[in-house]
Amino acid sequence: MPDFDSGHIFLTTMAPIKGPSGNNTHTSFEQKVRMALVKLPTALQSPATKGIGLNSPFSRNTRTHLARMFVLNDAVYNGRVGSNPLLNMGENLTQLQHVDQLNCSYLVFCADIDAVTDDGAPLPKVMSAAKQKEVRANYARKLWDTMELELQDIYSNCVGFEDVDTADEFAAYLEKCHVQTTMPFHDYYLDLPKFNDLPVKLLVGAVLVPAVVALLALLLRILGYLDMPWLGWSSLWTFIGAAIVTALALGWAIWYANQNGEKPLPPAKYDDLPSVLKALYMQQNFANFAIEQQGATAEDLHASFGAFLDRHKPSDKTGPTQTPGVISSAAMAQSD
């Protein structure tokens, strides 16, 4: 499964962190990345982070649903590869096995973003590889424009970042670090879409029918029938022909299943970040409105609801709305 699914890009990038050479400060670049990351404010999602008052720099754009940066020090070592002691009695257990290692530490940056080049644009159902690349580059430029200082603080400890001074160069850099993954993290559909169901019966039939013919022909041949009953064809050639068709059908069925699996699912309704924020904003304000209007007369309710619609503009996702990176609109009001 590629990075693109349900109208989102599930971005994964790995930037190699510089090794020890030429660093005369007693502090490793890995440590410097960790220090830059630990200073990066998180979103205002808990009492502790709300108290700091500094929001995550990723909240400066309205495309990022989730973002995570961390240091991947090395591949996790899980001990010797075990084997069946009876089958492998000759194995020399005193011989150390090779231990897989990364060639260096990496800064991993993952993000779940709207697959658009304009904030709030409708989410696409399908997207070509070239267009995906453009979306990634556009997002990288957006990050550079909104959080250049933070990015420099973090990425200056990574290999090859010395030449990055502009948004375009950062986009090119991040593209080099891009890793295609199969691990989307995502929110929910309001209405289930039409899934790309596999036509299992058709696929099984396409393989089984020639397979049964092949087996039958083989059985007849073994029992001494040189020709197929009624049809009169050579049972040997029937077997060979049907076996070839079976193999082809099997290959096709596997290819088809893979292709089907790679098809992205369509985006959910209201699944772009501005819509999500607007929905959160409306939910909270409408709940307050409903409580305030308990016991109101029909006329008053009608008038108030008109005022509510005027004030909160439910159909306009550009505003008023909830700021990115806060736990509630009330929290936003407090931190303002």
Place this chain on the structure above:
Amino acid sequence: MTRSLNLNDIQGNVLRAYGRYSFPFARYFFLNIAKPHQGRAFVDAVRQKVTTSARWPEQAEKPDCTVNIGFSFQGMLKLEIRQRTLQTMPLEFVEGMKNRAFILGDRDNTKIEEEAEGWDAHWDPLWRRNRRGDGNDSNNVHMWISLNAQLKQPGGDQPVDALEEKTAWLRDLCAKSDDGVRILPGIGRDTPDLDYLQASAVFDDVGGVKVPTPKEHFGFADGIGDPVFEGQYPADVEKTAVIGRGKRMDGKWEPIATGEFILGHPDESQELPPAAVPPEFSNNGTFMAFRKLHENVQTFDEVLTEEAENYAKINDIPLIEARETLRAKMCGRWVDGVPLAVVPTYDEWLAFRTRKGMDDPDPFKAAKAQYDYLKSPEASDFRYADDMACVKCPGGSHLRRVNTRDYLDPLNAFGTDPKTGKPHSNPKATSALNKRRRVLRRGLPYGASDPKNNTDKTQQGVAMMLMGSSLFRQFEFVQQQWIEYDLDFHQGNNTCPLLGNHDHHKRHTIASDPASVRQPYVMSKLKTFVECRGGEYFFIPSMTALRMMAMGIVDPT
């Protein structure tokens, strides 16, 4: 291993025995934290001066005076490290060295707990007050800080001024901590106010010129065969350093797996050593046992003299030969560090010394010859599997206990090889049953070196630091099973002739080559020559973990 260690993240005392890198002086401080917040601020200030393992000079400048820091479990508790991390710390570290005295043989283990009451009366006041278990935390040792200093001038015996400056800096940090952190006094029995342990190499006076030596106070050259592990040295240095100091596999010397000494790396059993969570907190850290080992030089001299007289009489040899031979047979090396496994007899040793230039009439040339020899792989390149009968080097000698080399390979053959008529040489013997019991030894002698005036009562000994990724599996095992017990070497209850407790077991057997005229000899009047005067187990965190401790956040970034 293709990837190098992040040396900038590992504290410098883990990779280097500073004494061998021209730092012949040290001061060891033990501190108490009264207020967690000030404690963290103190750690943050010290952290920024900590010497890492970064290579000199290409990765970092060699300092005049190094700084390193470690924490006892109680210190980590006081610094408010989160419970999830603390509760995954190893049990022996949580209990601390004092509570492990029974296992370590620091207290008489023929006595039950009630009878042993007050067993630590001979410890320094600092260590007696530590871990009393009475709920009073104000005298507990929370932190260990070591300063190691270079020589001010060649030919002198004074440290660089930076040592005093760094000491003042530490005192200043404590003064500014609003009584939050204090250096604990009580080092030495008769010096209640002394608040650091001053250690230094033993200096020889050669015509008024002072020369640092590798000796400890009994006169033995010390600190020679320290283990070598993967990533410790650059590849070109490792090739020779590993000889005799790594593990022996298929007739070759190889570096020991990093994980035996540094957490977060695969160890000799091809596992990650068990360590506290999260891995970012433990990785590149290690554990250290600090032990103040007092040396009873007077008793050692008296016992040696008495045994030597007897040995000389039985074998009809000069007293000097008997004395030097017994010393060597107790240690496993002659006093100058030449191993018995290579040079087994007195005459051969004298010839060897002459050949190596160690008897040069010019004392500087002689000292240089010895220094070069001890630094060379030759001083460590020997094995025991070719001496299963222990005729060259006694089975109970100090050296064979603390590093058994290839002796314990279960496939080793005893007796005489019928083909050659000589003892089996077991050329394929490996370091099995030894490679998971190695410890990094760090430290220096302390106390004045004045062989004429030093007695059991004067303060002298070795400030010993033993490091490894498991104190239980490595240091404690060696101490309990190999130093204070002898079954693995077929010597019953005998204890290490040098380090062992001899209250109950006073014997040391010296086998003799049946082909020689020399009689076997059993030393039987041993007394306790080395006694522990206190100590503690410390965690030596990585730079990453130090930063987390200082910030009060153990985070997963």
